[in-house]
Amino acid sequence: MGKLTIGCFSSLVGSMTLDFAVKLCAAAIDKGHKVDFWVSGNGTMLSIKDQRAFKDYSALEKPLKELMAKGLNVTACEACAEARGYHKDNTMEGFKRHSMDWYLASAFDADRVLHIGGE
Amino acid sequence: MGKLTIGCFSSLVGSMTLDFAVKLCAAAIDKGHKVDFWVSGNGTMLSIKDQRAFKDYSALEKPLKELMAKGLNVTACEACAEARGYHKDNTMEGFKRHSMDWYLASAFDADRVLHIGGE
Amino acid sequence: MATTKLGFIVQRPPYKSENPKLALTHAIASQSVEVYLKEGDLVTADIAFIGDGVLNCIKNQKAMDIYKLTSTETHIKMALLLDLNILVCKEDLARFGLTENDIVIDAEEFGAEMKTKVVPFSEITKMMEEVNHLLFF
Amino acid sequence: MATTKLGFIVQRPPYKSENPKLALTHAIASQSVEVYLKEGDLVTADIAFIGDGVLNCIKNQKAMDIYKLTSTETHIKMALLLDLNILVCKEDLARFGLTENDIVIDAEEFGAEMKTKVVPFSEITKMMEEVNHLLFF
Amino acid sequence: MRLAVFVSDYKITVDTLDRLKAEKLGIILVGNGVYHTTIKENGNPSPLLKKSANFYVLSEDLETRGISSSNISGNIKVITYSELVDLIFNDYEKLAWL
């Protein structure tokens, strides 16, 4: 079994890219792999708690919590979050916040890195 | 003097598009025009209070508050905000939240509508 | 008693951004705008799909089954149910090799009477000239 | 004692999205990663600007004066100060009619010893082959 | 109609601009759209500039990207945010951000 590090970056909220990343995390964990998931830029929106699950909008809080229970390691870029007004007290339980070096450290011993940086 | 309605939609946070829209609001208000400013989709991020003003990130809370004091009417799409976990209690003071019909009603008697809907 | 006409032009494919969906949900909001207006005043919303935007109209989208997200197809059907005028560019469908069989034309299952209109781009140009304001997505 | 090499490839122009800036700030974070690693372990970050990404390197950007935002130019200078290896594609500069005079080459005012390297794309291909993981922005 | 089109990207992914018809057409280059004014690919000016239209470019967005207003050719009018407001209210009746 391997380790997959996924990074999901800016300009991606409201696209299906975060949905893709969460489904890929799930598929990898189901196969017994270890998964680190880093969100930065606009992707940090994923970390906010109490997102209303409308059917018109991607609602990822529930699947994320299930994945965290199965061992998903998920971290938001602290500066990117603070700059958007996402503070510790409105962060989803279990969602970590660190500076950018966390992502690079995760890549250090990853077997594969999928960096979703573009549009 | 006229009325300008500006709408700023999704995929735009972290681009310079919100910065552009805020500067255009300021220029129009300085010339004595009435300005309504609607944010929807990812643009609703603009409504969050206590965004940390790092120099590495667009920091628009201060200029927005100055414009509100000069009469800028600024409203976020309530559903788009709730879906992202932006609730009434973390909304900037003076920033309104309404359903989408507010934007259309603002367009009703606008002399010009600048709808920034694309990328 | 006045009417302001808005033209919503969707030029991008669905899902990659929220724009096409927000175009439809905002256009649908024209049905509830009177709460802000004086008696008799109206805002109308016409919607046109052009360029890659016609890909929004492909039918049998399974976004709800797979991603638990309302599909653009369903939003188009809701707009038809609410009697919005929906135009789809004929030349762009042809360019992609798509026919009326491939796209959402009606929402009979919801009881909608309105149908999507496949029209030449010149009709969409006419609409753009007739409306008061344009909103490109 | 192990080293993991990361290759950051910036293919898009600045400001329209945060990507190019985030590429630089994340690459700079390689300087503080050891807090998470065992003694002697390293993560290195090479940065290459290719395609429209070379527009990030144009000098005299006034983002701070006008939008109160750190310019991509300043981020590049910070990366040079921290001794990161920065490559700029020679063919892409030439395609845009840009020369070394038009782009950020050094950050002497900050005391940086490192300089931007204008190299043929083949050198960037070599970098991509040598690193362990690729990060495209 | 008198239509002002805002172009904010260097790479344009929609073909709408080529199909818009207007008695008076303005093209306002903002954001990364300002690269169209001076960046020449393989020596050629941006195809966008070949259109029959009145061209404007936002000076603040030029400077942000390190492009000097003095390098802009005479058929493109360099405007400030303040002048943009007048353009919107006085010269055009409909606006399109592509």
Next chain:
Amino acid sequence: MRLAVFVSDYKITVDTLDRLKAEKLGIILVGNGVYHTTIKENGNPSPLLKKSANFYVLSEDLETRGISSSNISGNIKVITYSELVDLIFNDYEKLAWL
């Protein structure tokens, strides 16, 4: 290197793909990248499909957009998320999302 490139857009604004060199190149179509599999402009298949590469398309993203897997030509392998995980770990060593 064995490189898998993810394409998630229909209109691609970067020219990187044409310049990447790899001993084994995989192109994985996800998101709006799946339109490249069946949408023909003026009768022509997407130029992307002319590249010398192994092609894969994510079935979930096809279905989301109303495209039936049965319409996909034989040289493009239709894969699920689960199969994508195996592809990532077993067939390619570096990944690129353009």
